[in-house]
Amino acid sequence: MVNFIKKSILVLAATFGFFCNASVVININEGVMKPVSIALNFFDPSNNNLKADFLDVITADLENTFLFRKIPERAFMQMLHGIDQKPTFSLWKTINAQYLMNAELKIEDGKVSASFVLYDVLSETAVGTFRAAADEANWRQLAHAMANAVYERITGEAGYFDTKILYVALQKQSRGRKTYRLALMDQDGYNHRFLSNGSTIVLTPRLSPTGREFSFFSYRDKIVNGRRIPLSASVYRYDLEEQKTELLANFEGMTYAPRYSPDGNSLIFSLSRRGSSSIYTLDLATKKITRLTKGNCIDTSPCYSPDGRHIVFNSDRGGAQQLYIMDADGSNIRRLSFGKKKYATPVWSPRGDWIAFTKFGRDGFFIGVIRPDGSGERMLASGHLVEGPTWSPNGRVIMFSHRDYANNDRIYSVDITGYNKHPVSTPQNAIDPEWSAKSTLL
Amino acid sequence: MRRKRFDPLLKRAVVFSLSAHAAALLLWTTPISGLKRDDTLLVSVGIVGETEADMPFVPLQKVSQPKIEPEKIEPEEVKQEEEIPPEENMEEEIPSEEKMEEAIPPEEKMEEAIPPKDETEPEKNLPEETQRTEEIAPPSLPPEPPREVSENKTRDATEDKAENKIETDEGPFPKFEEKPPEKKLPPVPKKIRRQNREFISNLIKIADRRKAKNKKLKQMLEIAEKEEYKKKTNQDFDKMLSGSIAAFRKKPAKSENGGENFGVEGNAISEDFIAASINSRIKSHWIVPSGVKDAENVAVDIHVQFGDGWQVKEVRILDEKRYATDPVFRAAADSARRAILEMGALKISGGLPKNYGSFTFHFDPRKMLRGHGG
Numbered sequence: 001m002v003n004f005i006k007k008s009i010l011v012l013a014a015t016f017g018f019f020c021n022a023s024v025v026i027n028i029n030e031g032v033m034k035p036v037s038i039a040l041n042f043f044d045p046s047n048n049n050l051k052a053d054f055l056d057v058i059t060a061d062l063e064n065t066f067l068f069r070k071i072p073e074r075a076f077m078q079m080l081h082g083i084d085q086k087p088t089f090s091l092w093k094t095i096n097a098q099y100l101m102n103a104e105l106k107i108e109d110g111k112v113s114a115s116f117v118l119y120d121v122l123s124e125t126a127v128g129t130f131r132a133a134a135d136e137a138n139w140r141q142l143a144h145a146m147a148n149a150v151y152e153r154i155t156g157e158a159g160y161f162d163t164k165i166l167y168v169a170l171q172k173q174s175r176g177r178k179t180y181r182l183a184l185m186d187q188d189g190y191n192h193r194f195l196s197n198g199s200t201i202v203l204t205p206r207l208s209p210t211g212r213e214f215s216f217f218s219y220r221d222k223i224v225n226g227r228r229i230p231l232s233a234s235v236y237r238y239d240l241e242e243q244k245t246e247l248l249a250n251f252e253g254m255t256y257a258p259r260y261s262p263d264g265n266s267l268i269f270s271l272s273r274r275g276s277s278s279i280y281t282l283d284l285a286t287k288k289i290t291r292l293t294k295g296n297c298i299d300t301s302p303c304y305s306p307d308g309r310h311i312v313f314n315s316d317r318g319g320a321q322q323l324y325i326m327d328a329d330g331s332n333i334r335r336l337s338f339g340k341k342k343y344a345t346p347v348w349s350p351r352g353d354w355i356a357f358t359k360f361g362r363d364g365f366f367i368g369v370i371r372p373d374g375s376g377e378r379m380l381a382s383g384h385l386v387e388g389p390t391w392s393p394n395g396r397v398i399m400f401s402h403r404d405y406a407n408n409d410r411i412y413s414v415d416i417t418g419y420n421k422h423p424v425s426t427p428q429n430a431i432d433p434e435w436s437a438k439s440t441l442l
Numbered sequence: 443m444r445r446k447r448f449d450p451l452l453k454r455a456v457v458f459s460l461s462a463h464a465a466a467l468l469l470w471t472t473p474i475s476g477l478k479r480d481d482t483l484l485v486s487v488g489i490v491g492e493t494e495a496d497m498p499f500v501p502l503q504k505v506s507q508p509k510i511e512p513e514k515i516e517p518e519e520v521k522q523e524e525e526i527p528p529e530e531n532m533e534e535e536i537p538s539e540e541k542m543e544e545a546i547p548p549e550e551k552m553e554e555a556i557p558p559k560d561e562t563e564p565e566k567n568l569p570e571e572t573q574r575t576e577e578i579a580p581p582s583l584p585p586e587p588p589r590e591v592s593e594n595k596t597r598d599a600t601e602d603k604a605e606n607k608i609e610t611d612e613g614p615f616p617k618f619e620e621k622p623p624e625k626k627l628p629p630v631p632k633k634i635r636r637q638n639r640e641f642i643s644n645l646i647k648i649a650d651r652r653k654a655k656n657k658k659l660k661q662m663l664e665i666a667e668k669e670e671y672k673k674k675t676n677q678d679f680d681k682m683l684s685g686s687i688a689a690f691r692k693k694p695a696k697s698e699n700g701g702e703n704f705g706v707e708g709n710a711i712s713e714d715f716i717a718a719s720i721n722s723r724i725k726s727h728w729i730v731p732s733g734v735k736d737a738e739n740v741a742v743d744i745h746v747q748f749g750d751g752w753q754v755k756e757v758r759i760l761d762e763k764r765y766a767t768d769p770v771f772r773a774a775a776d777s778a779r780r781a782i783l784e785m786g787a788l789k790i791s792g793g794l795p796k797n798y799g800s801f802t803f804h805f806d807p808r809k810m811l812r813g814h815g816g
Contacts (some may be wrong), residue, residue, distance in 0.1 A: 028725070
């Protein structure tokens with residue numbers, strides 16, 4: 001309605017303006033989807049390779065988004081020595097730079113300080129400034145922060161370059177056995193470390209909204225006649241600061257896919273008993289368990305909406321495995337998806353505008369998105385086995401597990417527009433990625 | 443009942459088609475009855491021009507090592523011929539297609555002269571002389587009238603060629619020689635054979651021309667891809683605009699319904715043309731803000747003032763308040779502004795219209811992002 005009024009006013013204004021020799025409205029509704037060209041001019045008076053390291057990190061961050069294209073330094077027609085030096089815009093226009101990042105690095109007392117001015121070359125104005133410092137050991141975080149600032153200013157969205165990825169590392173052992181180890185790394189694959197030793201099977205690690213802890217599902221098993229039989233299954237919590245594991249619940253049946261509520265005070269999961277599966281919540285403070293769904297159907301993979309008012313899950317209550325949405329108290333269940341294939345592992349976007357899911361059928365597996373009102377369903381990626389999507393904190397990028405025909409498990413990333421699908425660097429086979437919401441992890 | 447008259451053009455086309463079919467039938471039947479070698483040659487000509495290996499001249503290269511009959515040519519001369527490089531030999535023989543026709547022996551003699559397959563395939567381990575004796579001494583070789591050496595060369599070449607053809611034909615079509623009715627048919631008159639030869643040579647020429655044309659076309663396409671692609675949009679539209687403005691100039695300043703047309707120096711220029719011109723220029727520069735939340739609803743209005751020569755003089759984002767507070771809108775507005783500044787001057791002939799030099803550009807990504815998820 002507001003838009004309609006605005007447009008009406010615009011049209012009226014345009015009509016009035018026409019008779020008064022004023023402006024005429026030109027509608028432009030065709031454009032392109034291509035990266036913005038940016039020139040990164042770095043000045044490092046200390047001359048100790050810091051410039052090259054920062055350039056590498058920032059370039060990788062920006063170019064991996066497919067939204068930026070770095071102009072090579074050899075094309076520069078002007079080198080700026082410090083942020084106080086004003087650029088000659090005509091020279092930067094000549095090399096088709098749309099933005100210019102004029103940065104300066106300094107090392108003082110074991111600390112790296114970085115500052116830059118971001119210029120819009122075409123309008124010949126400074127559109128952003130940045131100044132920060134960090135310990136020399138944390139220079140990568142500082143570089144990620146600089147890339148975040150550029151990304152935010154040019155796209156209008158929060159950057160995600162200083163976030164981390166929690167995932168399950170798979171290591172193949174003899175006789176077909178695999179070890180499952182929890183691992184943590186930066187979103188670009190650096191600073192990798194293992195959190196568990198692989199003595200138990202760990203699955204579905206889910207980070208809390210604070211980023212200081214995560215929950216996971218773990219079980220011990222034994223092999224009987226070549227078949228893996230689970231002995232006990234439990235939900236645990238791991239505190240990243242104190243590096244402690246805490247048993248949250250040990251149920252009679254199998255528990256699956258625990259996830260935190262948006263406020264971080266409770267967990268939601270599904271519990272399987274006597275052939276059916278229902279959704280429960282667990283209050284982390286009181287350890288009180290509440291059942292949300294009932295019936296002889298299989299309800300699983302619950303996930304809260306960012307505002308905590310709704311829960312999306314998949315269920316076979318309609319005969320086929322489809323997506324459903326209910327209110328946070330378990331009421332008002334309505335079907336979300338109506339496709340012919342099966343739907344699983346729905347995850348609500350941090351922005352709240354999309355729900356990512358796994359879809360599978362005879363022709364393979366897909367990662368798709370659908371709006372919470374059931375509209376706009378579309379597939380972003382497909383493969384032999386793709387599943388378990390997780391959102392970047394800004395709701396722009398999705399990571400997921402990807403198994404190829406040679407049974408190699410990797411993590412892939414794809415933009416919400418469906419472009420820029422690429423693998424994420426991991427030292428071993430990897431499944432079940434979970435993207436941290438904040439960069440406050442240890 | 444009135445008879446329907448045929449269209450004279452259609453009539454002519456039918457007559458032409460019938461005559462063409464008759465000619466084709468005649469050409470087709472003639473070699474089958476008379477010349478097996480020509481028939482195979484015709485087939486090979488049909489695919490001339492695709493690759494150089496398929497050229498009908500290629501089999502003739504084997505002429506360079508002719509099989510000289512011992513009765514007619516002295517062994518010394520044979521050695522001389524063997525010394526001739528294959529390319530030179532080709533140059534001598536290829537142009538004389540008419541001579542080739544004359545040199546072709548009658549069909550029966552040809553068939554008799556063809557040695558059996560085992561004999562024609564030289565054993566690698568044997569010395570050259572042994573091979574030659576096996577090849578040049580067929581037991582049933584008929585006596586031939588004395589001819590000049592050049593004729594013999596061409597004749598041997600033809601024989602060689604025929605041998606080659608048969609060797610290849612014996613693989614997939616081993617029954618080639620076992621067609622008794624064909625042997626009984628009378629030989630084709632020389633005139634018809636000559637016509638066939640001319641027809642074939644014409645086909646070769648046509649194929650060569652096509653090949654040359656294809657090369658030229660490829661070159662032209664490459665040039666077009668490199669040079670014209672960049673300027674295509676702008677040039678086309680500028681031409682269209684110039685033409686349309688020129689057309690409008692011829693019209694009176696007053697429109698038919700009495701209202702005033704607005705435009706260049708009192709003449710008319712359509713708003714649509716200006717809008718189309720701007721759209722065509724700007725669409726390759728405007729980076730649509732895809733992927734952001736509610737991207738479909740991030741429409742931006744920008745005031746643009748053009749100066750002389752349709753140069754962009756001033757760009758101003760209208761919703762300044764939202765620009766200052768909404769980062770997504772700011773990014774979208776910046777993108778739109780960049781597009782306007784990158785667009786440069788519009789190439790519209792004539793000056794700036796008197797009635798309007800300022801516009802409001804309404805950037806709406808809804809159409810682009812439909813289905814892309816904004």
